[in-house]
Amino acid sequence: MPGYDSAVLHELLAGCLKRNRRSQELLYKQFYGYAISICLRYTRSREEAKEILNDAFLKVFTKLESFDTERSFKTWLSRIVINTALDHYRQEIRRDVFESVEIAENVSVDETVISKLSHEELLSLIQKLTPSYRLVFSLSVIDGYTHEEIADQLNISVGASKSNLSRAREKLREMLSKINIDDYDRVAR
The missing domain is CATH 1.10.1740.10 (RNA polymerase sigma factor, region 2, helix turn helix motif)
Structure with missing residues (x-):
């Protein structure tokens, strides 16, 4: 410390x-x-x-x-x-916010874009996620909880945890690609 x-x-x-x-x-x-x-x-x-x-x-x-x-x-x-x-x-927020899906696919986020973002910019993007996506993303990706632990903590199914993580990653990827487009538009002008 x-x-x-x-x-x-x-x-x-x-x-x-x-x-x-x-x-x-x-x-x-x-x-x-x-x-x-x-x-x-x-x-x-x-x-x-x-x-x-x-x-x-x-x-x-x-x-x-x-x-x-x-x-x-x-x-x-x-x-x-x-x-x-x-x-x-x-x-x-009550449980009904979570969407349950049997299988969730992993969507990767462009690591090069993330590495160029400041901590505050990345945090700002995470805060724009819906509460259920933000919570599962933070628990899984940042704090290292397993889907089983997340499901237990939030009283949801493992499938819902996986689905919310997948959708959170997809939303972040969309937001990151928008940043790239906006940056390109500013440079091109």
């Missing part, structure tokens, strides 16, 4: 366990960038991401006694943030 050694993190966590506001504030500030980047992958807007982030940190502060100090705090935090985003999604 840049800027903090394990002794300092341990001291911060001990302060948070004692409900020390300053320790909570410092922990929040230290991990804000990391946690908000996770939230942004699961939401349409920065405001929604901040709402999820704050809910996640509330859970961190109330469940900190369950954290195993022998493990990575960042890993534990990311789990809480992702689960909070999933909880938020479940509250906002």
Whole structure:
């Protein structure tokens, strides 16, 4: 963890366990960038991401006694943030948004186009996906969940997970090709 050694993190966590506001504030500030980047992958807007982030940190502060100090705090935090985003999604959008398809084909995205995009541009494209596509794409591609884990987390079928991932990739490919066309039009003028 840049800027903090394990002794300092341990001291911060001990302060948070004692409900020390300053320790909570410092922990929040230290991990804000990391946690908000996770939230942004699961939401349409920065405001929604901040709402999820704050809910996640509330859970961190109330469940900190369950954290195993022998493990990575960042890993534990990311789990809480992702689960909070999933909880938020479940509250906002119900299962009927997911489309179930028996077999989903993988659609590849042009890696050269992606490599030229900034993190913010790529995040912006992901945020334009429908909630179900964005959620499955983020869980699978970015956070490494299997389709079985996604199906279990979202209470959908494995086929629906595969279908949503395939369609998310297709939508991203369409958006990326549009960027290429727009770039070409600007250069050609």
